Amino acid sequence: MSDIAKEAFDVKIAGTDQQESKTSEIEEGDPWNTIEDAFLKRRSIRKFKKKQVPAHLIRRILEVGRFAPSQGNCQPWKFVVVRDREMITEMENFCADMCRKINGPLDYTAHKKGTFARWRSESILKLFAKWQPSTVHPIPFGAVNLIAKNRFKVFHHPPTVIIPLMDTRGIGHPEVDLGIVGTNIVMAAHSLGLGTCWVGLASFLNNSPEWRERLGVEEPYSLVEAISVGYVLGKPMQNTVSRETHETLWIEDGIKDLIY
Numbered sequence: 001m002s003d004i005a006k007e008a009f010d011v012k013i014a015g016t017d018q019q020e021s022k023t024s025e026i027e028e029g030d031p032w033n034t035i036e037d038a039f040l041k042r043r044s045i046r047k048f049k050k051k052q053v054p055a056h057l058i059r060r061i062l063e064v065g066r067f068a069p070s071q072g073n074c075q076p077w078k079f080v081v082v083r084d085r086e087m088i089t090e091m092e093n094f095c096a097d098m099c100r101k102i103n104g105p106l107d108y109t110a111h112k113k114g115t116f117a118r119w120r121s122e123s124i125l126k127l128f129a130k131w132q133p134s135t136v137h138p139i140p141f142g143a144v145n146l147i148a149k150n151r152f153k154v155f156h157h158p159p160t161v162i163i164p165l166m167d168t169r170g171i172g173h174p175e176v177d178l179g180i181v182g183t184n185i186v187m188a189a190h191s192l193g194l195g196t197c198w199v200g201l202a203s204f205l206n207n208s209p210e211w212r213e214r215l216g217v218e219e220p221y222s223l224v225e226a227i228s229v230g231y232v233l234g235k236p237m238q239n240t241v242s243r244e245t246h247e248t249l250w251i252e253d254g255i256k257d258l259i260y
């Protein structure tokens with residue numbers, strides 16, 4: 001176990017007792033604590049300074065990632081770190097090209113109403129939506145459309161990209177574990193004053209044998225997400241991002257209640 005890992009392990013044990021005494025001191029309506037505040041204030045960053053992040057900070061972030069919980073503690077991940085600008089640009093170009101390939105036949109708005117081309121596009125889109133409903137969900141599809149038209153970026157030109165690869169042999173739902181690793185990574189980076197952006201569209205790289213080879217993605221690993229990391233340039237694109245208050249079913253003492 002590395003020194004950092006050992007320290008984190010000790011802190012984890014010490015932290016458990018500490019938490020109990022802290023919760024009893026918290027009154028309803030008290031200000032958020034430092035950790036809660038960090039979670040509430042983190043935003044996706046889509047503009048990065050050119051300056052590279054020191055390697056020791058990335059290693060520190062990965063160490064926090066490694067301590068993510070996972071089902072059965074199976075830790076179904078390993079990491080790839082790309083800090084090569086040319087390679088990041090090539091990754092960007094490849095994914096943007098994929099967006100153009102997908103967008104081309106599916107973007108029915110590019111054709112006039114009542115034309116055969118529009119009808120054909122709409123029909124292809126309907127079929128595609130049955131096969132890959134989450135890909136043509138308006139949000140990722142909107143991004144694909146913007147990227148295809150060169151109005152949005154895939155990775156947002158960061159100096160470093162962290163790719164947590166998913167071991168598909170993981171217990172239960174390894175995608176969940178991977179999401180937690182990513183959250184640890186993103187929050188550790190945020191705590192160090194760095195900006196991050198998850199890049200779901202990076203998964204296009206997983207379908208390319210050439211990119212799998214270049215990034216060392218071998219079976220049974222899968223590239224499902226990437227995280228761009230760097231120093232924040234200017235203000236985040238969306239300083240405040242709306243969050244819906246989905247209803248919560250609260251069950252207590254045999255009574256069911258809906259809270260918002």
Ligand SMILES: Cc1cc2nc3c(=O)[nH]c(=O)nc-3n(C[C@H](O)[C@H](O)[C@H](O)COP(=O)(O)O)c2cc1C
Pocket residue numbers: 042043044045046143154197198199200201202225238241
């Ligand atoms: C799994 C996942 C994939 C995402 N993929 C992308 C992406 O490909 N491009 C992008 O710009 N943002 C991406 N995001 C960022 C979301 O758009 C962002 O988290 C959301 O709009 C909420 O904004 P916030 O992170 O600033 O709070 C992704 C987020 C997650 C969790």
